[in-house]
Amino acid sequence: MAKRVALTGNEAVALAMKQINPDVVAAYPITPQTDIVQYFASFVADGQVSSQFVRVESEHSAMSATIGASAAGARAMTATSSQGLALMHEMLHIASSYRLPIVMPVVNRALSGPINIHCDHSDTMNARDTGWLHLYCEDVQEAYDNTFIAMRIAEHPDLLLPVMVCYDGFIISHSLENLIIEDDEVVRKFVGEYKPDRYLLDAANPYTVGPLALYDYFFEHKRQQAEAMFGAKRVVAEVSEAYARATGRGYGFLAPYRMDDAEVAIVVIGSTAGTARTAVDQLRRDGIKAGLVKIRVFRPAPVEEIVAALNPLKAVAVMDRADSFAGFGGPLFSEVRSWLYGRTGVPMANFIYGLGGRDVVVKDVLAVYEHLGKLAAGKAGPEIVHYLGVRE
């Protein structure tokens, strides 16, 4: 029977990894991901999983070992944060271009400097173009659920691509919350056994991984990789629906909130969506038609879903927990604006917030909606990119 418990985000994700029982985990600890590695190492030491745990000396090696294991035919996982993700960056491209179904929880943390251990999304937004799927989680329950969903998406025979499961450092990773956990049999049946078609240790059917391809074939490989990623949308939808059937908890590409008759809306990723929902409820009590769209699947990009969700609005604000430094807004803003290009003339604003763990309270989100009111009435200034809650 599914059970209601209280766990931190990292405890829940480590538990999900234990229930998946992958063949290989190669990981290096980094705050705020450390608990995952620590708990998983205990599961290995206590014989609660049959996984091989590879102790590596860096995140570059963690990803390299995970890639090696996955190419050999193993179900392989790792986990990281921030500088660790940056250090494995070149290997992220290798994992996706080899079509290796690796799943990696990433506990979002700012990139230095100055040195900071707290949450923002600069780490995973930097990994936007690595060819990985990106699932973002709002709370502990979603971090737990998306870990299983990610595994089945990654290993889907039509896909074979790596997936990051991103959730906010400390805010979710170290926050104790209620969640429903599933029986081992339920999630093991959902994830299924991994039986790769081709793998390096299959001596009877040799094949090559990682060959040289110059201008004669490289571009064709990349085109195929892009095609696979376009096709990932169908797989993400299918697997998420299967998870809803197995557990009763369903997740779409987006999670719209009070959007049916909304006139203005915020687009946001991660734990701030929950805080923003409280702001929406307050505004609705005052008769303001505010709505919210949380993005769960960032890659593959939810283009049609965003167009459908945002089309009838009077003003839209995109909240970015990362900056692109004079790139005309944060990465999410640039993306959402581009997805909407030619499909709507809705006025848009960008709010960069919460860098390095700066707390975002309901009042901050209300300030964004206040700006949206002005924008909808044509009374906002010419500034499009704003910084929320910073001393200037």
Added chain:
Amino acid sequence: MGKLTEIRWHGRGGQGAKTASQLLAEAASAAGMYVQGFPEYGPERMGAPVLAFNRLSDGPITLHCHVTEPDVIMVLDPSLIGRSVTAGLTDHAVVIVNTGKTPGEIRGQMGVTGGKIYTVDASRIAVETIGRDIPNTPLMGALIKVTAVVPYEQFMTIMHQQLEDKFKAKPSVIQGNLEAIERAYREVRGE
């Protein structure tokens, strides 16, 4: 969200503010409530001021930010009394301080008119029952008395179970902690 109780814990590194917020969240969750328990993380140094937070509700909680206007302020070390403790203090708030002083004396020290102040000598209780000055568990007893956020009998049953799970090898710790909670529940004084 239902009826929401927001709690802010003020302690010093090593006093167990984080543990208290986690134990309370686990206990309230076991009692069927929706919970959050989370600390403010920073450089972890023994003796440095630390904050921890709880949200307890009879409905789902979606807020993911610090508690800025707490319903309950828990002070593990009275030397922390100052602007950080009184920040966001509303008239309906409850302040529970670990001290041998009276609520009136603490009010004078805090220099505030709002809120309702309670005191309990949790450090002395901890030394006498657990053998060490770790005031976090007795303060939970005071919190349960003042707020009744979880009924006392139910809270004690859950705590017994949780302490048994955590300290299988040290039964004396279990008894000491339960006694500490029970004594603070009886000894806490209000204005």
